[in-house]
Amino acid sequence: xxxxxxxxENIVKGIVENQDDVVVTKTIDDMGVLLTLDLNPADMxxxxxxxxxxxxxxxxxxxxxxxxxxxxxxxxxNEPNKELESAE
Numbered sequence: 001x002x003x004x005x006x007x008x009e010n011i012v013k014g015i016v017e018n019q020d021d022v023v024v025t026k027t028i029d030d031m032g033v034l035l036t037l038d039l040n041p042a043d044m045x046x047x048x049x050x051x052x053x054x055x056x057x058x059x060x061x062x063x064x065x066x067x068x069x070x071x072x073x074x075x076x077x078n079e080p081n082k083e084l085e086s087a088e
Contacts, residue, residue: 004035033071038078062075
């Protein structure tokens with residue numbers, strides 16, 4: 001059985017151009033598992049997709065992967081622009 005964070009990383013690396021910039025961070029709390037996805041700003045459109053369809057599909061697949069290990073898994077995609085503003 002594959003871990004949800006490895007599954008997410010493999011899916012996203014298959015979609016994006018800048019594979020080395022893909023970083024998945026795992027956080028566990030009372031609500032379940034939160035996987036935070038950081039990637040190159042140039043790849044955001046490919047991961048989000050038209051009207052968010054690709055992001056929704058990725059979230060669904062990762063959630064199903066988490067169900068296999070009886071974990072509630074959510075995916076958060078960090079927006080690179082907000083990270084740059086908060087760093088200043």
